[in-house]
Every structure is written in C-alpha cells, then in structure tokens.
Amino acid sequence: MPAGATAGASTPVDASGTFTSWPVQIWCSHPGVHWKCLEKAGSFEVSVNAGVRDQVAWVRLYNEAGATPAKPFYVSPRATKTEKEPNDRILEVTETLHDNEVTYGLLEKNGDVDHYRLALRAGEPFSATLDATRSLRSPLDAHLQLLDERGFVLTENLDRYGYDPGIAFQPKKDGTYYLRVFGFPVEPDSTISFRGGADWCYRLQWQRSQLPFDAFNAEGILLPSVAPEGPSPTSKDSAATVSLPLDTQRAILHNKETHFYRIQNLGGKSLEIQLLAQSIGSYLDATLTITNKEGKQVSFQDDDKTNRDPKLVWQVPDNEEYWVSVSDFHKLGSEDRVYRLQIRERLTSLLATAPAELKESKANEEFEWSIALERINNWTGDVEVLGVGLPADAVLTNTQFAVTKDGPKAHAVKVKLPTPWQGPFALQLKLAGIETPVTVAGPTQAGVWISNVVTK
Template sequence: MPQSRMLWLATMVFACPWPASVQAQVKLDRIFPPVVAVGAAGDLTAEGEFPSWPAEIICDRTDLEWSVGDKPGQLHVRVPAESAPGVAWIRLHDATAATSLVPLLVSTAPVTVEHEPNDRRSEANALTLPCTVAGRLAKRGDSDAFRVPLKQGDRLVVSATAHQVLRSPMDAVLQLTDPQGNVLAQSDDVRGLDPQLVYEAPETGDVLIRIFAFPETPNSTIDFSGSPSFVYVLDVTTGAFLDHAVPGQDAVLGFGYGLPSPAKVVVQPATDVSPPVGFVHDALGWCWLPVTDEQTSTIVSQDAKFTTLPAIGLGHLSGPDDLARFRFEVRKGQTYRAAVDSRAMGYPIDSNLSLYETSPRRLIVSNDDASRSNFDAELKFTAEKDSEVEVVLSDRVAGFGPRHLYRLHIAEFEPDFRLSVAEDHFNLSADGPAAVTVSVDRDRGFDAMIRVSAMGLPDGVTCESVISEAKGDTAKKVTLKLMSTGKKPRRGSFQIVGAALNGEKQPGGLERKAALALRPAVPVKTFSLTGPAVPE
C-alpha cells in the first residue's frame, strides 16, 4: 500500500511501550457525530477504549485535516470547501495496537446534530433545508422528530444512513406525519435495512419526520429499540438528490430525484480503502461506484445482445411487467456463469435468472439465490452445442421501481478460488505469533494446491507461507502465523496472496489477493499490522 496516500498524523512518540500482554488495547467503536460538512470544521468524539492518549489518526483521505485534543477521544477535523462527499475511513493507533476502520461521512449540506428532548411532536427539532442530520436513538423506546416546512408541490427526500454504512445494529423506520400525528408516508428497508422516503406535498404546511428503530436481528420485543450504538444520519432535501450512479459504456449515469438531465456525475478517485465515489454538483447524496475490468463491455439496456464476453448488462426494472433480456453466443463444452448484483449493493430486486435456447426456444436452467446468504441470482451452465442463448432477469415478487437496479455479469467460467479474512487489522504480541485465519473458497471444484503468503510485511516481521491442499482440513481454511523479531515497535501494512501451484508444486496459474468485505461495495485487500518491540 503506498504510504503517500495515507494521512499519518503523529501525535506522540512512545519510547517505552508496555508489553502487549499486560496493556489493554485501543478500541474505536464509532465517531460522533458520524458526519461532517464540506467546507466546515468541527469537534468530534471518538467513542471506544483508549488506554493511552493521545493516539495517532490514520485516514484514507488526504484532504481532511485532523488534530487531537487533550482528553481521550477528543478529535477535530477540517474539511476543505473543494472536498468531495462520501466516506473517510478512520483508524486509531497507539504504541502497541490499532483499531478497526470506522467510517466518517462527508456531506455537501450543513450538518445539524439532533438535540433532546425531541420524542414528542411538540418537541420536534426544526430543520432548514437542505441539511444533513446526525442523531442517536440512545435508549430503549427512543424516537426522534424533526419539523420541516413544505410548499405545495415540493418533493421531499429523506434518506437514512445507519446500518448499511455506519454498521449501527438497527433496523430503522422513517415516518412522515402531519402536525397532528396522522401518518402521511412510511418507509423501511429501502437501502438494505435503511429507510428512504420520497413524498410530494399536496399542500403548503409543516410536516414531521420521525425516526425510530428495531434491532437488526429481530427478537421478541415489540418496543422501539435503542442504545449508544444506534447512530444515524439523515439527508433531507426538497432539491436535487443523487440516489445511485453506475458506470455506463461512455459515461457514469446518475439516478435520483430532481437531477438535471443529463446529470453530470463527478467521480472522486478510489483511495486505499474506498472504491470511487460518484456525486453531482448542487445535489445532496453520493454513492460508491463499482469497479469494472477494462476488458468487460457494458450495455445499458433491457434487451440487447452481447458480442463479446465478459460483459455486463445494466438497467432498472422500472415497470410492473419489466424483464431484462440479454443474448449471447455459446460454444459447445464451454461453461458460462451469469450473476446478478442488486441486493448485495443495497437495491431491492429479488432476482431470478432463466436461461433459454433461442431457436427453438427451450428453457435450459433457472435459478434464484446464489447461496443461502446471497440473495442475488446466479446460474452456471455448460453449453451442449454451439448456439445463441438468452438470459432473462426478473423479480421473483414482481417488484419494480426507480431503485430496482441490476448489474448482470456474464462470462466464460473456469474453476477459481477466493481468499478472505475476518479483520482489517492484526495486532502482534510480544508473547508469541499472531494467528491470521484465511478462508479458502474453491469454486467449481478448483482442485489445485494453493500457496498462501503474507506479502509486503514491515521489517522485523516474518511469516512462513502455508499450503491449502485440495482436500482435507486445509482445503477451506489455513492459518498464517505472523512473528515479530525486531527490537522496535512494528507498524505497517501487508497483503495476503494465494498462488495456485502446478503439478511440480510451483506457481503456474491463478493468483488471488485475500479480501475483507468492509461493506458490500468496499473490499479491503491491504491490512494493518501493529506490534510492540520484542523484549530482550
């Protein structure tokens, strides 16, 4: 990982670290408020455990300017006026350990922090639009209310960010009521578990926005839930709002409400953590953009033919009878894979794929969920002859709408493998090696041995490569052991690389980097490493 792209804000030199075995480790749960505005500066609180302070701040965005206060958890940030919206990923370091990455949202609208009491209609916080609200449902039974003036014909967009990006363990609900409490609109589970509400005002007057939540994992309680971890952000506007954007064949296409036509989507380059971000000037909202291989063609259509593979079909199921149809030529004996991205990106399509031979028309195979935990459809098939086939994408529950976005990937398929880990950081101990568990996913019977290695380790840290055999205990999981041999504290980053071995046990095929799905659209492939000096 190029260190020039990370902001290293040194705040203290630790000359005599305590042994890791006797010192509590630094822990960052969240930052509150979890959002800052472009062109503004503000005080933030790092919530967690900080056995020694001040700490060092690492941020994947170099445009944000950071400092720390005297008391544990006190942070200060300044966001330049020319900065882009999106997410800054924050990590704290002390002498012996590092925290997990925690998100801080960056908004183009002024930020308002909700203030209590605001549970009752008469206590609703007044908002001036457009704005971004930072709040917390701090205890069981908590709800927050906000008052917004609307004119007849205004389109109000209220979009919540909580579970999907902030990882707040809440299933939030948004309600819009009149001042007497009559419900005008309600929303939940639009962006994953996060709600988004769009309402056109039939008359001039005030409305109330109300947010409450249930636990992300349902339980027997029927009351509203809450805790210090139930933090949320609301984007609230009657102006332009970018809901999502996707790379087309010649340009990035933006979709939302009140956007200019065509909407010019600005692309903020990827960082060492975050994928590229798309946004539109003078519009609230942003989105991560999927990264597409340059050799993959993209067609924005619901009825087209791919002339080359791999390819991506991109579109929306906007109407009640919409289907997406894509045709391509297959070769006898070749295996192909078609896979949908929708639910995994936070969109609502409950997809089903059906594959037909076009002449004579004959159903070959149909499938919905790719796996028990992946609700996007996937199918694999081996062509019985040279022919043209058509893959048809539908919604299993006949859903449709402006957010029913899909990306359909079609490619020739060969056996492959993937590596994954469960953490984005690893802390060494002076007492012994740090164990890193690497999960191995062998797709379509991939039967080669895989050599798994830690690459780019800082000086003074060693790790022996391990072999994942095609069968047995190591076929699905291996353990790397990182050992510190230096006399100074160690800090740096590294990657985990798997190399397929040939019959002579030498690299001769596929190489894959291990990844952590930090968020559905954020795969992290570079990991943090921290460790104390080895006592003499």
C-alpha cells in the first residue's frame, strides 16, 4: 500500500508478505517508474517521472530464490493519498478528501468497511468512481455508497464500470457527506458477508462533475474521452465513410435512436469492430448491426460472452456499401448512454498467447512453454519460434512447425538454460511470407518471465 503513485513525486510504499532476505531486486515495466528498497524489509520508495500519464505499470520482486508474480501499480499525474485507519465508522474519520485527489484504500480483513468524509456544495454535480478490478486486478467486487452526515444512504452503486462502482449525485444543501466502501469477492462463494484480504486494494476518486466515460487500452493506458466531430449520424444520409482506424465517442440521446457508419471500398479486409459502453460507465445496452445496401442484416452482436459490450470480427466480402449501426437494445436514449466505437483492420497473421506469465526452473533443466494459437484471416504457413532477451547460452528446441487449416491450436517450445538466470524475455514467431514477427502475448501487460535458479 498504496497501489499507486503520483507522477513527478516520490511515494513510500509497503508490500505485504514475508521477506526471507532483504533487500530484493525490483523489475518494473515502465522506464519512468523507479523503485528503491528502504532499510525496513517490505518498504520501498517509488519515484515517478514528471509527465507520466494515467496508466498501469507492472512490478515484480525477485532475488536469488526466484520471483513473485507481476503486480499492477497505478501511476497518475493526480495527487494521491493513502487511507487512514480507523475508519470503519463515520465517527472515526479524521480527514476530508479533496476533489480530483486519488485515495488508495485496502479492505484488509473480512468484515472491513471504509468511510471517507467529503464537503459538498448545494446544486453542484458530484460523482465518485472506485477502481479495483479494471486496472488493479483486485479480487474485490466493491460497493460504493454516499451517506449524509447522519449516515443515511443517499445513493449507491455496485457495478457501473463492470465490477467497479460509480455514483453521481447533486446535493440539495451544503454540508458534510461520507463515502462508504465495502465489498464481496469477484468469484462468489457460499459465504454471505463483507469480505477483505491483503490484496483487496482499490483507488477512489471524486470530482465536482458528472461521471467520466474513460477506457483502458490494451497496454493499460487510460484513454480520455474522445470529443465527437459534427452532428450525430442518426441517418444513413448523415453518416460519413469510415477511415481506418476509427475511434469515436458519442451518445444515443433519444429513444429509438440509431447511429450509422458507412463501410465502402474495404473489400477483402478483416475488421475488428468493438463497442465500449458498460465498461466505460455507460447505461447503454449496446447492439452492433451490419447491413448491406439492400438493408439485409449481415451480422449482429449484442453481448460479447459475459460482457455486455459487443465485439465482432467481420470479413468485408466486396467493395460495395455496408452499414455499421449502433443502438440500445431497449430502444432507450439519454445523455449517459454513451458509447465508444473502435474499428480497425485485422492483418493476416497468427494470434499467439502464453497462458503462463512466470516459469520457475532449475539450471540445465529443460522445460516447456506452451503457446496458444489462433489463425487470423485463415493464415497458413511455416513458423519459427525465436527467443528474445534470453542469455547467450540458452537452448531452444522444437522451434519449427507448420500451421494448416486443421491446426495446431497450440505449440510447446522447449527451453533449457545451462546457467542460473532470471528476467523478462519474449517469444516471437517468424511467419513465412510476413515480415514483422509476432510477439507472444502473456496473460497481462507484464509479459513473460523466467526464474532459472540454483537449488541449494
């Protein structure tokens, strides 16, 4: 704690757990985030370069015995502070939170409840967001409430941003108010009670404005809202032709409203069409529809598996005119039914992922690293696996294979390191006929790591 720090400043951070040796070495995915061990075991000083934008950095501790799994650490230009205990009851709270200030908290044990004091003004908009699962990968399914000075609940929310809550309110009078945080496990079990633990962390922020509609990209960087250009495309006549890549943000303002985007002269291209709504805090129950120039439906997507935000992959059959349309499943419209539409081309290639992000082994002991494979645009051909960032004496075998229309859907490369070594590395796939190698993605943005240590 805390699970984040401010750009342009140094922040003391304490890690939970037991350290059998100290100091340890620290690896961080962001070059502008610097960790230093302090004298006390488990205590660090984290310095973040000025100008670093809102994003997740990944941190891993290691020593001669091995490495920890990578953990997310949030960096932001906003001022930060850490929760002060005791705060289980509103009478115990001693500090008032300021707007646009980020507070890092922890529900450290079962039954834990956190309270924070605010000073709000009559008639001014108020909103608060809590981030636990989106960027911090916390097991916390948080509940956020706004209380008056007597402790009565004025508004509350459980899942405005997926599992993370957000609330908005306009007070009728000046005064003291409180935010209350408690939670349940993301993975439910048979226990019916408030829960907590050493990794049940969260970041809390409030502002004198409406709720933000923010999204994180694949690299864990917070994407600010995109200002729309021109009037909403509520008819085919008002729609512009899509230029790739497209990233636009708008709102379905009126009941039965539909927005249209023209696809033309993109024959043969494979498009990934993603619609962000619930994940950015919108009330839009979004649907994606593709129709041809005769109005016949070509493709439709409502929910993407367990996610209410639709996503589809579509092979454009020809250069004729097609329409991508966005609407609300319930035909409702309002200012908070916002969506972000992203359309990009999927180039012919292989999608490669590694289920494991950390592999521990003994020196000179061969082990396998499994790679899951998915063909993009029906690619077939020969593949060679390359190891990038490994020591010079590393030996990789089973590095060549062929992909056909029948598979394989996975491949295991064998790795042997004759001498002790640990660190981050990358597996890359060199595909026949494609110039740029494909980097195998890990389960997080931290990539993959080997701890090849001597066993005493």
